[in-house]
Every structure is written in structure tokens, then in C-alpha cells.
Amino acid sequence: MKKFTYRTVTSDYASDWRVLRLEGARDFPLGFLVTLEEMAAADIARCGDILKGGHIRGVYDVEKLVGFCGYRPQQLEQTKHRGEIGPFFVTQKYHGSPAAMVMMTGVIGEAREDGLEQLELFVDTENSRAIAFYERFGFERIATHRDGVRIAGNSRDDFFYTLRL
Ligand SMILES: CC(C)(COP(=O)(O)OP(=O)(O)OC[C@H]1O[C@@H](n2cnc3c(N)ncnc32)[C@H](O)[C@@H]1OP(=O)(O)O)[C@@H](O)C(=O)NCCC(=O)NCCS
Numbered sequence: 176m177k178k179f180t181y182r183t184v185t186s187d188y189a190s191d192w193r194v195l196r197l198e199g200a201r202d203f204p205l206g207f208l209v210t211l212e213e214m215a216a217a218d219i220a221r222c223g224d225i226l227k228g229g230h231i232r233g234v235y236d237v238e239k240l241v242g243f244c245g246y247r248p249q250q251l252e253q254t255k256h257r258g259e260i261g262p263f264f265v266t267q268k269y270h271g272s273p274a275a276m277v278m279m280t281g282v283i284g285e286a287r288e289d290g291l292e293q294l295e296l297f298v299d300t301e302n303s304r305a306i307a308f309y310e311r312f313g314f315e316r317i318a319t320h321r322d323g324v325r326i327a328g329n330s331r332d333d334f335f336y337t338l339r340l
Contacts, residue, residue, distance in 0.1 A: 181281025184233040189223035205299040234278035256292040297333040
């Protein structure tokens, strides 16, 4: 486990991050709101600009980026106790390894350091692997979000999960 590390993905990793996003959208469409075509339209320069926003965290096998997650603490006075995570993705070769665990542990730790009291996420109701993973960390299912996403025009439901920190 020692070899995996968690840190912010900087624009130096724009090309690697772009490859991972494309893999995710292609192989795990239930895990992404963005379509493969929308992902492909974002070139390396655009990916670098998104990364400069500072909202993407990564898990690294030594220096190789093998997964990423969005981390968005709320900014408003009345909601700043909350933060949203997602998308949350680890490249397939590393499924079942500690990589996803290191990334989730990292983002939970960062949220605590930031003073957040609640992490939130949405997950497709049929994404059973991700659901099992989130529940292992103590995320609780709060609600079903009906018709949250339409994949190729087909309506899909999400679960809304929260973790009290
Ligand atoms: C979600 C994800 C990050 C989890 O990482 P991982 O390395 O696969 O997770 P783990 O292997 O540690 O844990 C997965 C859990 O699902 C279980 N599992 C494995 N295959 C499963 C399946 N087909 N159905 C249900 N559960 C499954 C595992 O046994 C494990 O459960 P446990 O903790 O009770 O043992 C990773 O699978 C991923 O990137 N998926 C594609 C993107 C995605 O869907 N992201 C979520 C978007 S909301």
C-alpha cells in the first residue's frame, strides 16, 4: 500500500488525466455525467485549464496517475460545512488494489482538515461495485434521485449518499 499516494492533480498531468477520463467515460459510463464525446472534445490544453481550478485529486502508483476524484467544498456561508466528491475513478488494472482506498482516505482526510462536516456524492443505482465501496467507508444512502441522468436518452436513477465527518 505504501507505494500509493494521494495529492492534487496539477496541470503537469493534463495528458495523463485526459487519458484516464477517456478510459472512464468509455468503459464505465455509469460512473460519469460527461459523455465520451464531451470528454474527447476537451483537448490537453482544456484539461490543463480544468486542473488549474484545483478541484481534482489523484492517486499515484509512485509517479503514475492511476485514479482521480473531484473534490468540491461548498463556498457559501450557509453550506460551507458540506463538500461534494465525484467523479471517482480508478483505472481498471488497479481495481481491487489499495488505490481507491488510498484516494478515498485522502479526500476524507482533506475534507476534515478543511473543516467540512459532510461529504456528499451521487452514484447510479446499478453501480453495485461503487456502492459497496462507498458503504465500506460509512457513506449512508439518503435518497433516490429519480431521472438524474439520461444515458443515450435512457433515464437513470442515482442514489444520494452522505458521510458525516
Ligand atoms: C468505484 C471504484 C473506484 C472502486 O474501486 P475498487 O478498487 O474497484 O474497489 P474495491 O475492490 O476496493 O471494492 C469494491 C467492492 O465491491 C465489491 N464488488 C466487486 N465487484 C462487484 C460487483 N460486480 N458487484 C457488486 N460488488 C462488487 C468488492 O468485493 C468490494 O466490496 P467489499 O468492500 O465489501 O469487499 C472502481 O471500481 C472504479 O473506478 N469504478 C469505475 C468508475 C465508477 O463507477 N466510479 C464511481 C462513480 S460514482
